[in-house]
Amino acid sequence: MPATDAPTPAADADATVAQVGERGALARIIPRLPRGDDTLVGPGDDAAVVRADGSFVVTTDTMLEGPDFRAAWSTWADLGAKAAATNLADVAAMGARPTALVVALAVPGSTPVAELEAFADALAAAVASLAPGCGVVGGDLTTSERTVIAVTAFGSLDGRSPVLRSGAQVGDRVVVAGDLGSAGEGVALLFAEAIVDGVESADEAQRLRIEHPRAVMAQLAPLPPVAMGPVLADAGATAMLDVSDALALDASRIASASGVRLALRAAPLRSFPAPLDRVLHGGEDHALLATLPASAALPDGVLEIGVVEAGDGVTLDGEPLEARGWDPFA
Structure with missing residues (x-):
């Protein structure tokens, strides 16, 4: 997410990404993201600089509209929270402390910038709740017919050895x-009750959020x-x-x-x-x-x-x- 000193249009709640352009959208998104305790250089240069004293872990995950989420069922806030959570969990599974995320978004030009702000706010809130001190240090924004979200996460082992899948011992x-x-219960509910006449229904998904919050929100x-x-x-x-x-x-x-x-x-x-x-x-x-x-x-x-x-x-x-x-x- 390179910064820019070029002028940007005034914030407009109804403006789309196509209307404000990449620079205008980033100018509204980047200030909403956490810097992080280990960030030495954040968004604004060609690459970020993150403090890494010793070994660190790296993981990445992609969420593609269709196979990984349905636009009628997930809000942009849901997507921001889930994009953070899935990657932070992978870092944690190695026994590491999350330190930084890099977030790339490809969205249709018709996407309201306000929706990307909701995405950024929810992502920031998830990071603050699940991994305090972790920062969002960069990324990319481009256009696509379908939404694609790709996150790369970094974590510090803080002197520990990584915990692998291959170390289990008899007697453990x-x-x-x-x-x-x-989460599995939630997605089953969505597929069973939030498709009407073959079309995914936002209204039915909202009903399920209210009637089955534990299961549906665990999925979304x-x-x-x-x-x-x-x-x-x-x-x-x-x-x-x-x-x-x-x-x-x-x-x-x-x-x-x-x-x-x-x-x-x-x-x-x-x-x-x-x-x-x-x-x-x-x-x-x-x-x-x-x-x-x-x-x-x-x-x-x-x-x-x-x-x-x-x-x-x-x-x-x-x-x-x-x-x-x-x-x-x-």
């Missing part, structure tokens, strides 16, 4: 921080337990990942990478408000799934859901569990 406890199943604007990433790392986590594609599928990734079996128990999983099938296969929860040594103290806010065994794959109460979840190509 399997634990989770955050919610499971609500998730709140992952970002702060728990470093906490779990400090507690001795041997493996960890962000549950973005469903517990069953993501647990199988830890099992495969570590060469072990994750033996899950249904009883603790039934403590979540969503139905068990959604808890196991729903996807887009952005909880943190980790393994901890049996001797490690269990941090507050963490639920034990199983144990690591010799073998392969994932089981539920001793029976093989299908590695099924979200797949954008399915």
